[in-house]
Amino acid sequence: MIQGVQIDLISSERLENLTTLEKVRLILEKVMEGNVVVLEKGLTPDEQSFLIETTMREITPDGFAGIEMETYSAGSESSHKSGGLFGGLFGKKESSTAGRLTVIGPANQMKTLKKDKDLISTWVSSK
Amino acid sequence: MSFLLKTKQRFAKLFGGLFKKKQMRIGIYGPPNAGKTTLSNRIVRDWTGDAVGPVSEIPHETRRARRKEGVKISDEKGNSITIDIVDTPGVTTKIDYKEFLEYGMQPDEAVVRAREATEGVAEAMHWLREDIDGVIYMLDSTQDPFVQVNIMLVGIIESRELPVIIVANKNDLPDASPARIKSAFPQHPVISISGLEGNNVDELYEKMIEYFG
Numbered sequence: 001m002i003q004g005v006q007i008d009l010i011s012s013e014r015l016e017n018l019t020t021l022e023k024v025r026l027i028l029e030k031v032m033e034g035n036v037v038v039l040e041k042g043l044t045p046d047e048q049s050f051l052i053e054t055t056m057r058e059i060t061p062d063g064f065a066g067i068e069m070e071t072y073s074a075g076s077e078s079s080h081k082s083g084g085l086f087g088g089l090f091g092k093k094e095s096s097t098a099g100r101l102t103v104i105g106p107a108n109q110m111k112t113l114k115k116d117k118d119l120i121s122t123w124v125s126s127k
Numbered sequence: 128m129s130f131l132l133k134t135k136q137r138f139a140k141l142f143g144g145l146f147k148k149k150q151m152r153i154g155i156y157g158p159p160n161a162g163k164t165t166l167s168n169r170i171v172r173d174w175t176g177d178a179v180g181p182v183s184e185i186p187h188e189t190r191r192a193r194r195k196e197g198v199k200i201s202d203e204k205g206n207s208i209t210i211d212i213v214d215t216p217g218v219t220t221k222i223d224y225k226e227f228l229e230y231g232m233q234p235d236e237a238v239v240r241a242r243e244a245t246e247g248v249a250e251a252m253h254w255l256r257e258d259i260d261g262v263i264y265m266l267d268s269t270q271d272p273f274v275q276v277n278i279m280l281v282g283i284i285e286s287r288e289l290p291v292i293i294v295a296n297k298n299d300l301p302d303a304s305p306a307r308i309k310s311a312f313p314q315h316p317v318i319s320i321s322g323l324e325g326n327n328v329d330e331l332y333e334k335m336i337e338y339f340g
Contacts, residue, residue: 045286048279049252052220056249059222061238066221070275073282099282107221115275 003126005036005109012041024051031106032064034127042071042099068110070120071102150197151339152211152258156251156284157265158276159186159217162296166265166322167214171195173328179214185230187244189216192254200332208340210261215254216247218280255283261290261339263331268295268303268319272311281312290338295319298326 008030015023024047030037043051055067103113103120113122155163167179180193193214201207224241228234255262262284266272284291293312295305298319305319318334320327 045279045283046256049256049283052218052279053249053252055220056222056245056252059241059245061224061241065223066219068275069220069279071279073278108223 005124005126007036009038015041020047020050023047024054027104028054028058031067031104034106036105036124039102042102066107067104068107068113069104070113070115072100150209150211151260152213153261153263153339154213154215154254154259155263155265156215156280159219161265161267162322163265164189164214167212169322170212171198174198174200189214190243190247192250200335202333202336206336208336215251218248218251218276220276263292263294265294265296266308267297268305268308269297269300272308291315292334292338293317296322299324
């Protein structure tokens with residue numbers, strides 16, 4: 001039988017319509033099955049905080065051990081996208097603080113996950 | 128004393144009590160084994176003579192947030208702040224009980240420690256979202272600061288618009304590189320200390336008065 005790891009690439013459109021709870025559930029359900037999740041658009045700081053908290057509640061001995069995660073920071077690109085003065089005044093704060101492409105996977109399978117300036121690379125073992 | 132003056136003082140006392148700013152809660156956050164409890168103990172011992180909790184080289188010794196209320200910190204110029212110090216469990220995205228077996232723990236003991244540690248991290252995140260007014264973010268200056276959990280935590284703190292002082296701890300060790308931490312977080316004040324030896328903690332106290340006062 002061929003051993004492998006499923007990689008789920010989730011579009012920003014799919015994520016946009018989900019609540020924080022739904023996003024975190026979607027990610028964790030996939031990661032707990034042993035999949036690696038790649039988000040086209042990252043999570044906001046509040047969502048990241050909730051993801052850490054929920055991850056902790058799902059950890060079990062000899063089962064799920066948590067997540068590894070890497071992302072490109074929001075940096076200057078998102079501030080340019082915020083729509084200038086009016087974007088800053090009236091724009092949604094959440095969107096301007098959301099990160100960019102994000103990789104999340106099960107901690108016990110992602111043996112290395114590292115980020116250089118513009119390259120995220122990982123080595124993933126099957127279950 | 129005239130009736131008018133007495134009345135004025137009574138009103139001032141009444142409204143002063145009603146609108147008095149609550150004591151700032153300063154959370155000490157950071158990854159496991161950065162020296163958070165060592166610093167909490169030093170602050171609390173220096174200013175109240177008490178202690179917050181035990182320390183250990185085994186990760187996740189602190190598994191519950193511990194609060195010490197009413198710690199008054201003063202400088203030589205007579206400036207002071209009174210704060211609550213909240214020592215929090217080290218934040219991470221993964222906990223495996225097998226990690227504790229390497230420190231000679233029995234499996235049962237390691238499983239319990241891991242379970243308590245996961246609850247502690249969840250609790251620390253909850254405190255950060257709900258009950259913290261300022262943060263001391265502790266980093267071990269012998270370690271790489273550019274890891275995702277640090278970037279993520281500082282991002283979360285920034286998004287909540289909380290004042291944050293970054294502490295580059297363990298500057299007594301030969302491999303310490305506070306400069307690397309300064310380059311990782313140039314947007315925040317970085318103070319290099321040794322919580323264990325007490326190096327430079329006076330500068331941290333001055334910065335706390337200036338920043339959280």
